[in-house]
Amino acid sequence: MPYYTKLGLLPQKRHVQFRRPDGCLYSEELFGTEGFTGPSGTMYHIHPPTQVYGWKPIASTKVEYVETDIMRMRHVTTGGQRMPPRGDSVTGRIVLFGNADCEMAVCNPAEQMPYHFKNAQGDECIFVHFGSGVCHTMLGTIRFGPKDYLIIPKGIIYTLIWDKRAEKVGLNAEGKPADAGPSFENTPFGRFLLIETTNGSHLGPPKRYVSKDHGQFLEHSPYCERDLRLPELPLTWDIKGDFPVRIKARDLIHEYVYHYHPLDVVGWDGCYYPYAFNIDDFSPITGKLHMPPPIHQTFEAHNFVICSFCPRMLDYHPQSIKVPYNHSNLDSDEVLYYVEGNFGSRKGIEVGSLTAHPQGIPHGPHPGTIEASLLATHTAELAVMCDTFRPLHPTRAALELDDAKYPASWQGEHFPGLSTGKMHLNGVTVPPASAAAFPREVHPVPVLHAEVNTRLIPAPGTENATNGAAAVTKPGNTANVWAP
Numbered sequence: 001m002p003y004y005t006k007l008g009l010l011p012q013k014r015h016v017q018f019r020r021p022d023g024c025l026y027s028e029e030l031f032g033t034e035g036f037t038g039p040s041g042t043m044y045h046i047h048p049p050t051q052v053y054g055w056k057p058i059a060s061t062k063v064e065y066v067e068t069d070i071m072r073m074r075h076v077t078t079g080g081q082r083m084p085p086r087g088d089s090v091t092g093r094i095v096l097f098g099n100a101d102c103e104m105a106v107c108n109p110a111e112q113m114p115y116h117f118k119n120a121q122g123d124e125c126i127f128v129h130f131g132s133g134v135c136h137t138m139l140g141t142i143r144f145g146p147k148d149y150l151i152i153p154k155g156i157i158y159t160l161i162w163d164k165r166a167e168k169v170g171l172n173a174e175g176k177p178a179d180a181g182p183s184f185e186n187t188p189f190g191r192f193l194l195i196e197t198t199n200g201s202h203l204g205p206p207k208r209y210v211s212k213d214h215g216q217f218l219e220h221s222p223y224c225e226r227d228l229r230l231p232e233l234p235l236t237w238d239i240k241g242d243f244p245v246r247i248k249a250r251d252l253i254h255e256y257v258y259h260y261h262p263l264d265v266v267g268w269d270g271c272y273y274p275y276a277f278n279i280d281d282f283s284p285i286t287g288k289l290h291m292p293p294p295i296h297q298t299f300e301a302h303n304f305v306i307c308s309f310c311p312r313m314l315d316y317h318p319q320s321i322k323v324p325y326n327h328s329n330l331d332s333d334e335v336l337y338y339v340e341g342n343f344g345s346r347k348g349i350e351v352g353s354l355t356a357h358p359q360g361i362p363h364g365p366h367p368g369t370i371e372a373s374l375l376a377t378h379t380a381e382l383a384v385m386c387d388t389f390r391p392l393h394p395t396r397a398a399l400e401l402d403d404a405k406y407p408a409s410w411q412g413e414h415f416p417g418l419s420t421g422k423m424h425l426n427g428v429t430v431p432p433a434s435a436a437a438f439p440r441e442v443h444p445v446p447v448l449h450a451e452v453n454t455r456l457i458p459a460p461g462t463e464n465a466t467n468g469a470a471a472v473t474k475p476g477n478t479a480n481v482w483a484p
């Protein structure tokens, strides 16, 4: 993070004598990025942080991608009971998509972490979908709950301790988990989406949200410093013993053993620290006409961005199209993770789904969704998106959860009642003949008659759909809108 903060005990100046109650010196450590020219922090340990023992390799984390030369829209279903609990908050991570810049994984841990972890390879963005608990880090403690982003920068030692979901959320009147999540047997602690950097860059707010010289959030930013939850006490564990710290580096988990508790910092300050941000604290930017996806941007790193599609008011021009236009994101692959809301406009999309749209194919509203949403005023959908500038590749795990029918889901009549050959071209009704019959002086660009916007045509399967073009749909005031 760009702005300065501090926690715990600090000496008056940097690099001066700072003594423990027993008279010995605390061990100062500078935690620097970008060759000590980027954000950094200064910590004071009870023990020298260099005292580690017993390093050994544990497991490879190298991701194997498949179908790297195939461009296809994908729908990966991880919701419901499809992804059984596995491992802990580190070993249970199942990478689904990635490239040389980032990896995207979903985790449904079966057990608590019996160790501390350090990702020395990249920054982590953990989006907590279900569950709650506490994240103890070397820079302090952050409680987390549903829909929190946890940003844990590279090198931070931490552990996640989950609440038992059954005890924390309980059952609703229908006997189902009160958080509307999967069964407690399927998801005993929680589940999260993980996006981590693999290119050495750091996650942070978009540069356009903060002032150039001082990093303060600007007025147009959809969130600001007050929305971020920084580490708090407890900070320090003064305990001796054997404590394993698993370190991810070079696509390999190593285990180092500390002979003291690894969270032994008594104080720190600087601009490099973990924090939490709840997606409900993102204040969506809305407009009279459709706003482009960058207004949803929440974080960025080199070559990819993370966006939050939150419940919001829809476009308020009287003739606005409420669902996004068809679009080709020519330089990006898009992956959406669906969190909550009604995804009825996207056939087959459900909570926990991920869709992947490669840069080579235009995408947009599903058949029937445009007309059906014209009178809507709000959307309740919630989704997290990761856009990458380089092609994303699926893993074998993603293919095992892939909905093969998804690429064909746009097929079918979007505008029933439209008859070929009856278009109004520049005010001229073209006779139902071949294009060769066009008068040469008529420019062959179809301009839709204004009638289209005043006559609502039912989508297939909706009320009055069989009555023809004169029927009128009755949309509610909440759209089933596909976010981007």
Ligand SMILES: [Fe+2]
Residues within 6 Å of the ligand: 327, 329, 334, 357, 363, 484
């Ligand atoms: Fe898109």
